[in-house]
Amino acid sequence: MSLKVRLLAITSLWLLLVLLIFNTIAYYVFIHSVEKNEVLHLIRRANLVLKNPDIHNPQLWSSPTLLTEYFISEDIIRIIDLEKSVKAQSGTDTRLIDIPAHFTTEQNTTLFRSQGIAMAFVQMPIYSLDPKTSNLQIASLEIGRNLTSYTDSQKALLTILLWTSFGILIVSVVGGSFFYSTSLFKPLHQLAIAMQGVQKDGDFRRLPQAGDPKNNELIQLVFIFNEMIARLEAHSLRQNQFVLDASHELRTPLTIIESYSDLLRRWGGDDPKLREEAIDTIHSEAIRLKGMTAALLDLVVRTPTDEKLDWIDFNLTKLIDSVAQSLQVAFSREIEVLYPQVLAPLDIYLTGSPEKIRQLFIILIDNAIKYSDIGIQIKLQDEPLAVSVSIVDCGVGIPEDELEAIFERFYRVDKARNRKTGGVGLGLPIAQNIVRLHGGTIVIHSTLGEGTIVTVQLYKNGY
Structure with a gap:
């Protein structure tokens, strides 16, 4: 079953349940209201009858006109004595007449069905007006009503509610199907087609986006998909550029090695000077290739879990001292390490x-x-949660328009000088990758002709 059909079925069932609950409540509220009104009407009529003094005189109960003025065709009026015998009665509805008379000593109301017809009865006590027997009950007044019109109204209301519910349900199914097809599932369908296109052809297709993604989940889904496609496309372009750059960088030393080996094969056997030059060049280019391969391997991003397998607590101050001392000896250059405390290094x-x-x-x-x-x-700055290390030189500097590109793989500001110093443009990308894996930041400030400051901030707990 498709998602559209399932949603439509769930929506219809939910609507049917809501209509059923609503209709049931409306139906029983209507019944209760009508019954209450009918009973109140009978009570008012009974009180009106009891206001007639003749009703309280047993000698007049046999008068055929005693109850005539209060008679309504759908009603029955009775006077029932203490012996529970009917002493006076007015009514023509045989269904009401067949209902046994009910004597009561207090006001009483009764609602019931007889022969499929709803009926309402009210009984009230009749007291004597004789001063000698004041407040003495002498009989009961009973008024009953045939609620045929009320029953018909019940059936009509039930029919209206059923047909209205059925109509709403049909409109909901048809309208919901149209709504789901145009408003809800159209973007999803477009999204599925776009995904199939990416999977099949490798095209980075984007979906048209209209509206604010903050207020519409479907637009937000389209926005996220377009963002994902943009990142995939950018990643693919970087990957292709990386392959091209790596191929270009590897081709140069391989060409040099090939040229010198060919030269050595042809004329190097008889010329010691040429042979020595070729061997030295081949050796240096081989070392360069080895270094480039190692650098490329360092750029392979492993998962954070893999990276943290060898994480330990270590003394950063001693590590920087060791690196500075080793490079100072190797290059015969002065490297000064400045600590937060001037008098003594801080661990x-x-x-x-x-x-x-x-x-x-x-x-x-x-x-x-x-x-x-x-x-x-080298300047160290200790902070409560992090440590900042700045490497400051007064060298050639970097042009401002090239600062954003220096972290790209194989990017070199001065290509001729990088060739001379053995650089291939992978050092800073590797450095940035190490800093990122440790949850830190690396920032470079440089002025052309004045020097460069590289600042690395690392969190002490590793993140």
Whole structure:
């Protein structure tokens, strides 16, 4: 069963239940109201009859005209004595006449059905007006009514309610089917077609969007789908660009290796100088390829669970000191580490992967060394929940219009210099990936010709 049919069936059943409850309440409220009105009407008539002094005189009960003035064709009026005998009666409806008389000592009302007809009866005591026997009950007055018109109204109301409910149900089914087809399931149908198109052809199709997604769940669904398609398309473009860039970067060293190996094969055997040059070049390019491959592997994003398998608490201060000292010796450059406390280093602990954090600062300090000619400063700033580390150099700087692109893979500001220093444009993307996996941020401020400041903020608890 399709979703449309199921929703239509559920809606119809719910509407039928609501109509059934509403109609039942309306029907019984109507019955109760009519019955109450009929009983009140009989009580008023009984009180009117009791106001006649002749009703309280037993000697006049035998008069054939005693009750005539109060008689209505649908009613019966009786006077019943203490012996429960009918002393006076006015009425022509045999169905009311056949109802046994009822003597009562207090006001009483009765509603019942006889031969399929609703009937209402009111009984009231008749007291003597003789001063000697004042307040002494001498008989009962009984007034009954045939509620034929009321019964007919009941049937008419029931018929109207049933046909009205049936009409509403039919309109609901037809209108609901049209509504579901045009308003509800049309966007879903378009969404399904778009998904099938993406699955079959690989096209990044978007759905037309009209309206505010905050006020309409279907528009919100279309908005989310379009956002997802946009991200998938952007991811696909980045993936294609990555393959192109990687192919281009790998082609260059492979071409150099191929050229020198071909040169070595042809003339290197008799020329020691050419042979040594070719071997050195092939070796350096092979190392470059190896480094590039390792860098590409570092860019492979693992799940957060995998990344946190090797997370421990470690001393960040000692780690940065160790990296700075190693690079200072390797490059014969001054690297100054500035701590929050001037007199003595403050031990700052961090939760994360010490190997990844070491790699992060090696990349950043190595970049600062490559693109500057004087000393490097590393500034640590301790905060309650996080620690900030800034690498400051006074080098060539980065043009402002290229700052947004420096985290893209294989992007190089100075391609000639990067070739000379061995860069392939993967260091900063790797650094950014490490910072992101540790829940931190990395920000670069640079002025062309003056230098660069790279600030990394890491949370102490790892997130």
